Amino acid sequence: MYLGDDQHVNIRERLVQLRQEHRDLDAAIERLEEGPYVDQLQVRRMKKRKLYLRDTIKRLESGLIPDLDA
16 A cells, blocks of 8 residues: 655654654653652553553554565
8 A cells, every 4th residue: 555745754754753652751751650658550551551562562663564565
């Protein structure tokens, strides 16, 4: 499937947003786990969201790689 230039730009912009959210979640999880009282449920939800973001990033990145027909 061919993606136009505008679609590539949109995907790249979305990737920037997702990567930033992933980094922010990573930092927030680290801060939460350093505290004296850790809300395990909140940490678990954040880690789940982080995994979802990672998978979405990988899927979008793979969509940017052109298919090469041999």
